[in-house]
Amino acid sequence: MTYRVLVCDDDPAIARAIGIYLRSAGYEALEAHDGLEALELCRSQTIHLVIMDIMMPGMDGMRATEILRQTQNIPVIMLSAKSEDVDKIDGLTVGADDYVTKPFNPAELMARVKSQLRRYTALGGMQKESADSVYRTGELVVDDNAKTVTVDGEPVSLTPREYGILCFLTRHAGQVFSISQIYEAVWNEPAYNPGNTVAVHIRRIREKIEINPKEPKYLKVVWGIGYKMEKLHPKQLG
Numbered sequence: 001m002t003y004r005v006l007v008c009d010d011d012p013a014i015a016r017a018i019g020i021y022l023r024s025a026g027y028e029a030l031e032a033h034d035g036l037e038a039l040e041l042c043r044s045q046t047i048h049l050v051i052m053d054i055m056m057p058g059m060d061g062m063r064a065t066e067i068l069r070q071t072q073n074i075p076v077i078m079l080s081a082k083s084e085d086v087d088k089i090d091g092l093t094v095g096a097d098d099y100v101t102k103p104f105n106p107a108e109l110m111a112r113v114k115s116q117l118r119r120y121t122a123l124g125g126m127q128k129e130s131a132d133s134v135y136r137t138g139e140l141v142v143d144d145n146a147k148t149v150t151v152d153g154e155p156v157s158l159t160p161r162e163y164g165i166l167c168f169l170t171r172h173a174g175q176v177f178s179i180s181q182i183y184e185a186v187w188n189e190p191a192y193n194p195g196n197t198v199a200v201h202i203r204r205i206r207e208k209i210e211i212n213p214k215e216p217k218y219l220k221v222v223w224g225i226g227y228k229m230e231k232l233h234p235k236q237l238g
Helices: 010-026 034-045 062-069 085-093 106-123 159-171 181-185 196-208
Strands: 004-008 028-033 049-053 076-080 100-101 134-137 139-144 150-151 219-221 226-229
Touching: 004 010, 004 034, 010 028, 010 106, 028 034, 034 049, 034 134, 034 139, 049 062, 049 106, 062 076, 062 085, 062 219, 076 106, 085 196, 100 106, 100 159, 100 226, 106 159, 159 181, 159 196, 181 196
Parallel strands: 004 028, 004 049, 049 076, 076 100
Antiparallel strands: 134 139, 139 150, 219 226
């Protein structure tokens, strides 16, 4: 299978260069030069991953990613000249899965593309899982065969990273994990200052599964240690 990657950057030279790197790595590459054009391509074609520049005229990458996340969970790698933590957090908050700062090392960017696609295909149901892979706590159900999540019988739409975190914690409901442990289990790479990254994803998950994210019943913080998924029976929920 050949994966199709959409590169969205208002600088045609950068988009073209990334496209060359992608094709050299065996991917199919499409180009867009603003957020609206990227969204139209995502609607009209099968896209497996988006590399999205943040600063663009018209619709910027943040807004385009936010809109994309309303209908699709394909991986998004943000690309920006900015390197401040607040910009990274903003990108993760709107639904990005990774963040690369310009100027970037082409080999690093391709490694991140490969990692995101590998995780996306695995979490998207393209690989078979063992039969006994339905995890439940209270009215939260994670079916790791179908890669689906429901709360009170209602489906919940998650990005691949969000699903990975939720599945990991639900599979080990009742256990407390540090931020580094969560990062290494889900990202499958060493954790280097992962606090903000994990916290942003946790907040997004809570917004999707909790009635009141500020007073979560499922995904709890254990101050000074990390996070855990509560081990609940249905009768414990009000």
